[in-house]
Amino acid sequence: MAGRLRQSTGRYGGRTAEERQAERRRRFLDAGLQLFGAGPGYRSTTVAALSEAAGLSTRQFYEEFRSLEDVLAALHLQVNDWAEEAALAALTEAGDLPLAERATALFHAYAANVTSDPRRIRITFVEIIGVSARLEDQRLSRRARWVEFICGEAATAVARGEAAPRDYRLAATAFIGSVNGLLHDWNAGWVDATLDEVVEELVRQLLGILRPTGWGGEVATRL
Template identity: 80%
Template sequence: MVGRLRAPTGRYGGKSAAQRQAERRLRFLAAALQLFGDAPGFRATTVAALSEAAGLSTRQFYEEFRTLEDVLAALHLQVNGWAERAVLDAVAEAGALPLAERVTALFRAYAASVTADPRRVRITFVEIIGVSPRLEEQRLARRSHWVDLICAEADAAAARGEAAPRDYRIAATAFIGSVNGLLHDWSAGWVEATLDEVVDELVRQLLSILRPPGWKPASA
């Protein structure tokens, strides 16, 4: 299949073509979250199986997507988008808190979103790995985006005298690796701890980066 089929236009059942298309897309993504994020997984799912799970036809699939890889790419972005929205909402709510409390609030929001459904964890940390150069580029781009977010928050804290002034990019990249690895291992049952304990450990790691030994906040 070289490209998507042309979707029908016009109103039907009181809904526009764009509304119907958006609903179909969401149904395919919901079905993909189940099949890719649980059993049988992305590599063992067929277009026919995904369409059946969505309650739609294969023709409707090809009106929305070209390949199953396109679905996985969209789902990966959707799951990351949910987590980012949770973090940004936490940033807005915790802006006036002291640094340690603010960092804790942000990571609780991220962890709560990603681990709210085990299927989200699998999409974020497992199914996306090694599929294709295109998806690897997307995965690394999303990781870079999280690094940018951490650097922005760290720079803002440094400007307020709450954190040491430095270039945080390398440290933030290493920290994101710790976040991904620990949350994946915890969700897989390889780490015996509560989610709160996992978040507390990540917060301690980040605070040690923001406030290295010997450095004191401006208020001190």
């Protein structure tokens, strides 16, 4: 009976079919990170070129993905997951420190992760823009997740008496836009500063949001 080829479910070369499939998927994503993130870019890459870079066939590509857009979507989520994991790990380590030190640890971890590979910044802030309504929804959804992240940390600071109590959603949305824009511009060479200076500026901005002029919280007077 004619139909789509089925992948083998047995062991081959000491690996299961699931392990081989995961390896193929990783190779396609690695190739996508290189071609989309370093050049020629998502819009100038073909399935054939991606498959060649991965050392696999186009038939194998279509066993893992429906289109190049699926590869870009997966990479965008992966890059955001890596950054979120780094930020959460830093907060776990700095959980009992004062607000300014927690914020510094958070942004050092986030910025170091995102900027450790320029291809990640290009995937997240450049290549995904304007591709499709689906990817725009995904981009905005992940940005909303970062907004919730900042709002959660603001709520923790308020509970500890370290920040003024208010609804931080609008401010967090504006702040995330600043973070993304500053890191993109720094990576592109448009900002004459070290990464440490960029982090210090982000921390100052966040503290200014959480502790507006005239707020008289118990911790604000001693930090």
